[in-house]
Amino acid sequence: MGFLRFVISIALALTPMSLTAQERDRLDNRGELLGWEGVGRLDLGRGTCTGTLIAKDLVLTAAHCVVDDASGQVLPSDPMRFHAGYTHGHTAASRGITKIVVAKGYRAGGAASLTEKVQSDLALLRLDSPVFSTEAEPFKVHTNLVANGQVTLVSYGRGRNTSLQRESGCRHKGTYLGGLMTFDCDVTFGSSGAPVFVNEQGRLRIVSVISMMSETPGREKEAIGMSLPLVVGTLMREMRNDAARAPVSVGAKRVTVGQRSGGARFVTVD
Template identity: 50%
Template sequence: MDNPGELLGWEAVGRLDLPGGFCTGALIGRDLVLTAAHCVFDAKTGAPRPARGIVFRAGYHRGSEITARRVLRWVVPERYEVAHLGKDAASRAEAIASDVALLRLEAPVSSAEADPFRVHEVPAGGTDVSVVSYGKGRSEVLSREPSCQMTRRYRGDILGFDCDVTFGSSGAPVFVRENGRLRILSVISSITDSGEAYGSSIQAFVPELSARLSREDARPKVTAGARRITVGGGVRQDIGARFVRP
């Protein structure tokens, strides 16, 4: 989409700028961004990225955006937190199947700036889909593949696509058209050497992650007189993705 006018209708898709790289994300609420879970973890160390170091740039195009918001907090499925550190094939598959993250922005995006997309139920294999993303070699403009297919549904609710994606396309929304409107079916997680892209079935994760964010919002703020102690660490292992590093 070299012409800024071509962004009309796609304003809710944006570049997710991370320390040292980027992913793609999409608004599914005024202050909620959907992306891949591996985007919010450091690819080298496996450590979680600080939320405040992540910026969502809606409708980003050649150095400018419709609006930009810092991320206030993020959540990923508990399944992913465990699986992405695993070395075996079962862990890698589980990491792809749960490779979803929901990000809370520091302030809502207004309806004048962008309209969020809704989430769609998983259709049958062979359904036509489209992917909108930023990527290696085209990080400054939004790129759209208007016609590809969901090829099959694997065990563990991993979805296969024949869409053309690359580095940076991680977290990109996969769209399906319903009654003339675009709905998000999945987000891009990884790609094989043969070119098949994988994504998770996000429908069950979105309500769960949204509820967890709401619980986090309701917690008392941590003051200078108290510290919240968290447990983390460990070295991240490759989950089989070919563009895990944004």
């Protein structure tokens, strides 16, 4: 397994605050959730992940959430639903999924390196109808260089799958060749696909999507994600091009993207 004893897939979202210490808050009521409604629980039919609105009808998540690891095939979209701002049975908006676009570089399973697994572990989902701005606002992707520093995570996960948890003040530790990014945020099973945010002059921007967690005896636990602009830009162009063509069927496209070892992938199964 290389320098990792095991790697488990997960992902989380983040918060706007700039704090000197890590804090974890459960967003258990609508008042606490205000401004975070664009982060939601993605119900897959066989488990759950976290996803984020990046346009009124587009959700960004991890590719391994929507791809069968054994066969490498994209899962059927029919049973999937995105619940924006889901909290204890209540949601700001609930939508079905009509199209899934997965980055071509993503490899399910196999003996790929950690960088190969993570750098294109992204998927874009088209909703069956737009989410209104009165329900939830989309987040923008951060397109500038990212310095090491504080970030925020918000996610669903094992033991807290009915409301978001926000972790403030964890750190972006580094960005490596191939776009792999590491964070010291506390991640858990079932959080795959959630966003990592930075605060850019008072505005929240998504800087990464958590793909994996590494945990090695004697080492600090790390959350692992990827650089977004190139891959997300390509996914969005392919989604727009596909929408302009006459529809044939609901399914998935794989698209081309540009260019430290790996393991198993998991989502929460309720």
